[in-house]
Amino acid sequence: QLQLQESGPGLVKPSETLSLTCTVSGGYISGSPSFWGWIRQPPGKGLEWIGSVYYTGTTQYSPSLKSRFIVSVDTSKNQFSLRLDSVAVADTAVYYCARRDQQLALGWEDWGQGTLVTVSS
Amino acid sequence: QSVLTQPPSVSGTPGQRVTISCSGSTSNIGSNYVYWFQQLPGKAPKFLVYRNNPRPSGVPDRFSGSKSGTSASLAISGLRSEDEANYYCASWDDSLSGPVFGGGTKLTVL
Numbered sequence A: 001q002l003q004l005q006e007s008g009p010g011l012v013k014p015s016e017t018l019s020l021t022c023t024v025s026g027g028y029i030s031g032s033p034s035f036w037g038w039i040r041q042p043p044g045k046g047l048e049w050i051g052s053v054y055y056t057g058t059t060q061y062s063p064s065l066k067s068r069f070i071v072s073v074d075t076s077k078n079q080f081s082l083r084l085d086s087v088a089v090a091d092t093a094v095y096y097c098a099r100r101d102q103q104l105a106l107g108w109e110d111w112g113q114g115t116l117v118t119v120s121s
Numbered sequence B: 001q002s003v004l005t006q007p008p009s010v011s012g013t014p015g016q017r018v019t020i021s022c023s024g025s026t027s028n029i030g031s032n033y034v035y036w037f038q039q040l041p042g043k044a045p046k047f048l049v050y051r052n053n054p055r056p057s058g059v060p061d062r063f064s065g066s067k068s069g070t071s072a073s074l075a076i077s078g079l080r081s082e083d084e085a086n087y088y089c090a091s092w093d094d095s096l097s098g099p100v101f102g103g104g105t106k107l108t109v110l
Helices: none
Strands: A001-006 A018-025 A032-039 A049-051 A059-061 A070-074 A078-084 A093-101 A108-111 A116-119 B009-012 B018-023 B034-038 B046-047 B063-068 B072-077 B086-092 B098-101 B105-109
Touching: A001 A108, A018 A032, A018 A093, A018 A116, A032 A070, A032 B086, A049 A070, A049 B098, A059 A070, A108 B046, A116 B063, B009 B018, B009 B034, B018 B086, B018 B105, B034 B063, B046 B063, B072 B086
Parallel strands: B009 B105
Antiparallel strands: A001 A018, A018 A078, A032 A049, A032 A093, A049 A059, A070 A078, A093 A108, A093 A116, B018 B072, B034 B046, B034 B086, B063 B072, B086 B098, B086 B105
């Protein structure tokens, strides 16, 4: 059974850099016909797709967030990551990592448990 | 303000059938597939319906999706207490070149 686990700081100061990692177990990122992505959810609000990466390194980003986030993959560690520079209070959210089949544009079938990131001084 | 519009809440009694609507436009639902997710309190979303109607393996056939024009619906029959959750619709938006979600609908089982 595929499992995804997010890791990273729970508290980040405004203007600092946020880095999150998703570790995949029970399967391999390399060679998998899947996209590995990040989706966030501000407290009490809805879902927002951030971006995704294929094992080859090909990335897709939300047009409204594209310039702020970087998604990357490290197949040797079976991990993929999210980086956000110059965080703001509005970036406070639960961040989920997830997997979808490459044929299903929004078919996020496997999810991590989510990690709450609070941006506060 | 979400691109896809869902009612904030719906409710039903055990055994009843409820539907959750999702309204969009020609750039999203009108020209692309609709997906549905269930989010139990404090949990990650769960994939319920893809490409308007099919269900991933393991999702009960009590859940069914449909689409007509620029709107979609999720029907839940034989309502159970464990169905109490937030439900989100999603679709690709050609104008925005990315996925869009509805604001979510809280289902309460009375």
